[in-house]
Amino acid sequence: MAAKNPTPVFDHESFLKNLTRLPGVYRMLDAEGAVLYVGKAKDLKRRVSSYFSRALNRRIQLMVSKIRAIEVTVTHTEAEALILENNLIKSLKPKYNVLLRDDKSYPYIYLSADRFPRLAYHRGKRQAKGRYFGPYPNAGSMRETLQLMQKLFPVRQCDNTFYNNRSRACLQYQIKRCGAPCVGLISEAEYAEDVKDAVLFLEGKANQVIDGLVKRMEKASAALEFEQAARLRDQIAALSRVQEKQYITGERGDMDIIACAVKGDVACIQLFFIRNGRNLGNKSFFPSTGGVEQEGEILTAFITQYYIGKQIPQEILLSHTPVDRPLLEEVLGQEAGHQVKLRQQVRGNRAQGLRMAAHNAQLALDAKLASKAGMQRRIELLQQALSLDEPPNRMECFDISHTSGELTVASCVVFDATGPVKSDYRRFNIEGIQGGDDYAAMAQALTRRYTRLQSGEGVLPDILFIDGGKGQLGAAADVLDELAVVGVQLVGVAKGPDRRPGMEQLFLFGKDSPIILPADSPALHLVQQIRDEAHRFAITGHRQRREKSRKTSVLEQIPGIGSKRRQRLLKQFGGLQGIARAGIVDLERVEGISRKLAEQIYAVFHEDR
Structure with a gap:
């Protein structure tokens, strides 16, 4: 049997002889025709030639060894080439380019x-x-x-x-x-x-x-x-x-602050939004680096992919010098319709803001590396499973626990991108409902919780998990509607057939069909972890409440009986049984016990007789 002909090695010398020196975009293809890399150049011949003539780092060497063809598109200017490069990178997602995965519209x-x-x-x-x-x-x-x-x-x-x-x-x-x-x-x-x-x-x-x-x-x-x-x-x-x-001292306009931190094959971009002098917050990005390790190159790719097609402020502060800064300023200015300045060397409050962004970038990178294969991955998969616009930053889950309808306790647990936020956990002792009415218990807990949040005592979650099916989900939706809470995704976690783990069904409010994830799905494991934590926290609270009710003396329920009077009564009569047998006159003889108080004590022990 004849051996299959190997794919011929790319003849770069013949290709370069006829390559133009005009500006444009080049696309490097592998043996299957997949795009390995997209780049732009002011001089296509000079730029492409550099991949075959200079000392290359390991990443570039590996990429060049896979090239079997190169396609070019000539443009009028380098600025046009930059915009075309950006569009091609977004659509083709080449393996060796820096790729910004988060391309959602912003709120x-x-x-x-x-x-x-x-x-x-x-x-x-x-x-x-x-x-x-x-x-x-x-x-x-x-x-x-x-x-x-x-x-x-x-x-x-x-x-x-x-x-x-x-x-x-x-x-x-x-x-x-x-x-x-x-x-x-x-x-x-x-x-x-x-x-x-x-x-x-x-x-x-x-x-x-x-x-x-x-x-x-x-x-x-x-x-x-x-x-x-x-x-x-x-x-x-x-x-x-x-x-x-x-407010940031001395700033009254629009400005973004961008810092980059890199370690190995992981990079973090930290972006702070300053609008009208107000710090609106910050966001972390973790682009796929394609093996690029230089902060300036990563920042250049980020700026191009992030800003083209979006609103651009007049000034952007950067932690590292980007590649082709004058060209970037020109293209961003054309996109924005006003001058855009990219600055790195700044002083005073701006330098302090830049240091803050760099510190946040390093912290976010360290956290990403610590949980690279763990929590972050599960959250991203949960985002995909629930078709959310962005990964949830905060998730809450409620559960109800009681014994035959008595001493009902509701729990609320909170998770964020790092895992459980135990300082934000809350329990609610449920009162004034018919025993065993889990719908009413859930409604009371949600009302108490989100009344406080709407009053400004805390932060609303991105996802609210309810341990239960459509019924519990509907009860929760009614509460949120009454409180005018918006923007929270409601998800019911219902136990599947035979109540076996791994068979859970996820009900999104407003949708009839449940989402059923594979038993080995990391997203399902995250939901199970949050649900089980809410269950554990509710049961623990219920048990504590039950134990307290058993240990609490009936004397503690009588107004006017403090710890000293209680101790005197117990010593005088040798325990609760002695107090129960005592008459009003006997009780009145104890120091600190008035006639009225003695009658109250007697009534407590004899009210059912």
Whole structure:
């Protein structure tokens, strides 16, 4: 049998003889025609020749050994070549290029154009009438800002369906987070003032907001409207505290700060968003490096892939010098429609911000390396399984535990990208429901938990897991709807046939068919871990409550009986049985026990006789 003809080695000398010196893009192909690498060049012949003539590092040597063909596309300018290179890298995803996997649209805060405008989460095309503020690095930072806005300005955040069907004010009005325009508890003019202040704040004009509030406070005080003046005073104080924490000294415009840290084949890009002088938060990126180890090369690839097609600030601070910085500034300026400066050598507060970004990049890289094959991978797979826009940063799970309906305890456990966040765990002793009604118990726990979160005491999760099927999921959805909680993905975790581990079904709220993951799925293992932790925490709380009820003396339930009086009674009568046999007169003889208290003690031991 004849041997199969081997693929001929690429004849680079013949190829280079006829290669143009114009700018353009080159694509290196392997024996199967797959693209190994995409690059751009001001002079195609000079650039491609360098792969075959100079001393190459191990990565480039390996790539060149696989080349069987090279295709080129000539462009008019190097800037055009850079844009084409970016588009080809995104579509072809070559093995040896630096690849930015996170290419999702970023969230914005949306102010609607309604008569009584609402503030809301928005992701995607900005087509609806109104204003958009952002972008924010992730949904978590955007929700944090929305929660902050609720504290500072009572502008509604509920959707129009909820708003148009109200007959009474909701919880947000009761906790002073909304003026309740839905039921006419605030005039259109007053509401417009709150909206105006909210817009100024989002535009970075907090000082202007404070000046206006001071004038309104003085006017209210002069008119003897002291309650209104006090509310404005508290609002001014809150704004001042926020301004101290969120604003970067000396900065009032838009700016991004980007730092890169590399170790081995893993790189971390840390991006801080500064908009109107406010730090909107930061986001970590872990691009596939394709073997590239130089921070400047990785930053160049990141800047090209990240910014082209997005809003670009006027200034970007960088931890390392990128390759072809003048060309990058030219292309970014053309994309943005204004001048864009890439800076590395900075001083003062900017240098401090750059150091902070570099420190965060190193910390994120260390955390990534520590859990490279663990938690991060499971979260990414969970994102894929649930079709989420981005990996969840925070997940919560609730469970209920009781014995025959008595001493019911609900648990809430919290996980983030590093695993359990035990400091945020909570338990709820459930009272006032019919024993064994798990729906009511779950509703009470969720109401207590998310009332606090909506009041600003904590952070809303990206995913809320409920241990149960569609029934529990529906009960949870009703609670969140009543509290006007939005942007949280509800997932019910139902036990499968025979209640065997690995057979769980995941129900997403609003979808009829469950998601069934393979028993060996890392995403399912993560869900099981979170569910089991909630179960363990609930059972532990229930057992503690049960043991406490057994050990607690009935004397502790009587008002006026402290530890000293209890000890005197027990010593005087030799224990609870002696106290139970004693009469009112006998009890009254004990030091510190009055006639009235003696009657109360006697009634407790004889009420059922």
